[in-house]
Amino acid sequence: MTGFATTRRGLLMAGGAALALGAWPRGLHAQEALKVAGIYTVPVEQQWVSRIHKAAEAARAAGQVDYVFTENVANTDYPRVMREYAESGVKLIVGEIFGVEQEAREVAADYPDVAFLMGSSFPPDEAVPNLAVFDNYIQDAAYLSGLIAGAMSKGNIGMVGGFPIPEVNRLMNAFIAGVREVNPATTFQVSFIGSWFDPPKAKETAFAMIENGADLLYAERFGVSDAAKERGVLAIGNVIDTQGDYPDTVVASALWHFEPTFDRAVAEVLAGTFKAADYGVYSFLKEGGCSLAPLGSFEGKVPAEAMALVAQREAAIRDGSFTVAIDDSEPKSS
Template structure:
């Protein structure tokens, strides 16, 4: 069950107990958690938050309700509805509504806010997180360069903001470790969810010789499939939908972040912190997806190089640079 941004607050709250599968008496003993998404819950980034919160609900830890497709202009109103409704933890994405989200947090100091943000934590109750999955993005870049025959890779992103830039830059760095002469085409569609636009951008790059596409947005893998080139996924593993196209993916696991926040809220210890470290490979917040249908298609020497680099990342002997600057084509 989901709740839409324009439904009355009462409808949002009523949906909570149903999602958790609990009766009124049991529901009172559970932590009430709400999430606010500006895009459809199917969108890859927010789908990872939703997955982690649904897992907590399935364990009986929380009541969970969410609103999707919330316009930026409505974001503050929906936040206040949930805060007034007794939700102990509110999760969301404040990238485009930073000032409004922080204002709401100040007005409800006893509510815990955990928001995707480029900014810093705000005392006493506004914590931030982000998908710091640059490590598996680097590894997926290695695979992309090793699988490219033309030496040309296309990259389609949503917006050139730090959260996207750092993954693209890490991917580029990984590709250049395998082939320093790799050429990149880079485009941003200025939308978080516009598959047709992303698909058209990908077609343009493929027409210019790119034989591997970096699918930061939905729609890119569709273009790759139609033109029979390869794609590398981001945040989620879509290989089951594109078994002959998606060779690798950098995965984001939101569970460590959510579990850490829930533990602190339950203990009465939630404070303004940066939860970014929980998205790293060390904390199991990120990983390179299994090669799956490409296990036998990726050369053994390339797999060995990727495995060695992965081991170095995990043991701390190699660090993937966090570069939030705009990626540059070459």
């Protein structure tokens, strides 16, 4: 997921009522399951990709799709794999094209009868009407987790990310905003490891932050929570819920739910209405695309004032009276 611009051109998806989850057009249950393929550049266990895979597997289990996937696909091989699936009769291909934006769009243009739903930092292009884009716009949940972190830290927080790109920056900035609302004097240590999946490097980076006084870590990458556990400091998770694996370490997590995005795309393909659009809005909290994970073993350990603020802000986000800023700029250490 490297080699592309680090600025976002805005959310282009216009309004309009989303199809209710599971609200498939009449008669489609009697049809053959939609053939769907996933193409991923990392293992399906990786946080970000795991959410896509989980949503597709749920739809497969419900009999809505016939889902296959390929993981660990190098960017140089990505267009070839896209073509192979398109030639095989697959009707919807999902994946992430951050490192192969131009090549992927060229492939999609060659297969106008196949729908492509791709993670991308660029907007949809009407010249390629069968390619829609998405991203993990879970800034709402990241902000809420920041409110909790601000109440649990003494004022020195370490943040370890993969790359300083919009997909990461917006979550870190929303988290920082939440922390500062509770504790404005907090100091942040921010570092990017230059990889999407290098737990040892993330762990070593986190160790250095702890040595520099961090008492809470923002675990954007795998490996950070391991460092926190070993050194007895707290952590905030990202995209997936790891509280069960780190019951004494991970206080809260901002979860990404890809089901609203995936289900919408499948419904559009089945209805024959799939088009170039930005599906990013389906990751918003009010669309069911993100949430704050249950506190688990930290239930009752977070100050009541902080949890009251979390509940207040969550309700305001849902009713539209409060908006979490989407800030794609690179966060810096303070």
